[in-house]
Amino acid sequence: MSEKAEPSNRYLVKSLVHAARILDAFESPGDVLRLRDVVTRTGFNKGMCFRLIYTLHECGFLDKVGENHYRLASEVRRRRLYRIGYAAQGQHSSFDREVREGLQRAAEREQVELITVDNRYQPKIALRNADFLIREHVDLVIEFQSDEVIASAIASKYLEANIPFIAIDIPHPGGVYFGANNYKAGLLAGRYLGRWAKKSWDGEPEEILLIELQRAGSLPQARIRGIMAGIEETIRIPETCRSISIDGDGQFQTALERVRKHLRTSKSKRILVGAANDSSALGALRAFEEAGRANDCVVVGQNAEQEARAEMRTPRSRLIASVGYFPEKYGDGLLKLAFDILAGKATSPAVFTNHQVISPENVDHFYPNDSLLSMRLPA
Numbered sequence: 001m002s003e004k005a006e007p008s009n010r011y012l013v014k015s016l017v018h019a020a021r022i023l024d025a026f027e028s029p030g031d032v033l034r035l036r037d038v039v040t041r042t043g044f045n046k047g048m049c050f051r052l053i054y055t056l057h058e059c060g061f062l063d064k065v066g067e068n069h070y071r072l073a074s075e076v077r078r079r080r081l082y083r084i085g086y087a088a089q090g091q092h093s094s095f096d097r098e099v100r101e102g103l104q105r106a107a108e109r110e111q112v113e114l115i116t117v118d119n120r121y122q123p124k125i126a127l128r129n130a131d132f133l134i135r136e137h138v139d140l141v142i143e144f145q146s147d148e149v150i151a152s153a154i155a156s157k158y159l160e161a162n163i164p165f166i167a168i169d170i171p172h173p174g175g176v177y178f179g180a181n182n183y184k185a186g187l188l189a190g191r192y193l194g195r196w197a198k199k200s201w202d203g204e205p206e207e208i209l210l211i212e213l214q215r216a217g218s219l220p221q222a223r224i225r226g227i228m229a230g231i232e233e234t235i236r237i238p239e240t241c242r243s244i245s246i247d248g249d250g251q252f253q254t255a256l257e258r259v260r261k262h263l264r265t266s267k268s269k270r271i272l273v274g275a276a277n278d279s280s281a282l283g284a285l286r287a288f289e290e291a292g293r294a295n296d297c298v299v300v301g302q303n304a305e306q307e308a309r310a311e312m313r314t315p316r317s318r319l320i321a322s323v324g325y326f327p328e329k330y331g332d333g334l335l336k337l338a339f340d341i342l343a344g345k346a347t348s349p350a351v352f353t354n355h356q357v358i359s360p361e362n363v364d365h366f367y368p369n370d371s372l373l374s375m376r377l378p379a
């Protein structure tokens with residue numbers, strides 16, 4: 001039950017609202033709590049909690065376990081049906097698709113009404129979608145859009161409408177951040193590139209090519225800083241080694257065209273390529289292949305998207321790794337965070353996902369079912 005309704009609606013029966021808060025303290029059907037656990041989770045005083053728990057037990061809503069423990073009765077629904085808006089990034093990448101599908105599965109399981117709109121990777125559409133979700137009177141919004149320039153405008157709309165929101169991967173003022181630990185993810189990629197260069201090129205690359213995503217702003221740019229720091233940790237970069245930055249805009253075609261242009265003037269061999277995401281990494285790799293210079297580079301991406309995983313399974317591919325973000329697991333984490341916010345619980349301003357380097361050696365371990373996924377993708 002959303003707390004914001006309590007003081008404003010004179011028709012609410014407060015004792016029932018308080019009872020609903022007690023039931024909501026049980027975060028899973030098998031959750032077994034003591035009185036003091038319920039006090040901590042609800043913020044009610046001990047006497048009030050005891051009376052409510054006793055009454056709910058007598059009425060059959062709670063089962064008693066042992067002397068002093070309680071759990072939800074099997075037929076009790078844990079939460080009311082929330083209306084949660086999801087503004088999808090809409091880049092038509094497997095990352096966006098997996099976030100969306102995972103969130104839909106979690107919403108169905110948790111009996112949440114999920115209202116989904118598509119930002120189509122376009123700022124104007126993202127702004128219109130924010131207005132639409134506000135008109136729909138959703139309880140909370142999960143916002144996934146990649147333009148730092150409009151983040152403040154979107155945030156302002158939700159804050160003015162008194163709607164809490166979660167921002168995926170790109171910080172929005174006043175929202176709870178959920179997503180990448182960007183510097184750490186970049187550091188993992190840089191270390192992997194550096195170790196590869198140390199083993200295969202005696203630690204002497206001639207060029208470091210960084211494919212950025214400038215529109216996303218300062219926080220994702222930390223991936224690029226992390227990549228450089230990781231390389232510098234593992235090898236001593238030669239003074240003659242050039243460091244070049246190119247804005248790939250997070251898209252395959254843009255990265256392809258801009259790296260293709262760069263290669264017309266660059267004669268370097270032994271090029272380490274670190275990209276802000278897998279779409280950029282694959283675009284850069286394609287440019288090297290078109291130029292007949294694939295062996296001049298090794299590439300590490302970010303996200304470990306399905307397309308990158310397929311490339312890593314290709315024999316002798318120069319995409320040697322990608323840092324995994326596991327978007328297929330975002331849904332569960334996002335809804336848990338949403339429920340905590342709606343219940344008025346204290347939440348961290350930033351919730352980071354876990355990262356793991358995915359390489360040709362371990363991709364089948366982490367993603368053994370990719371062949372099944374590829375069978376159901378549209379041609």
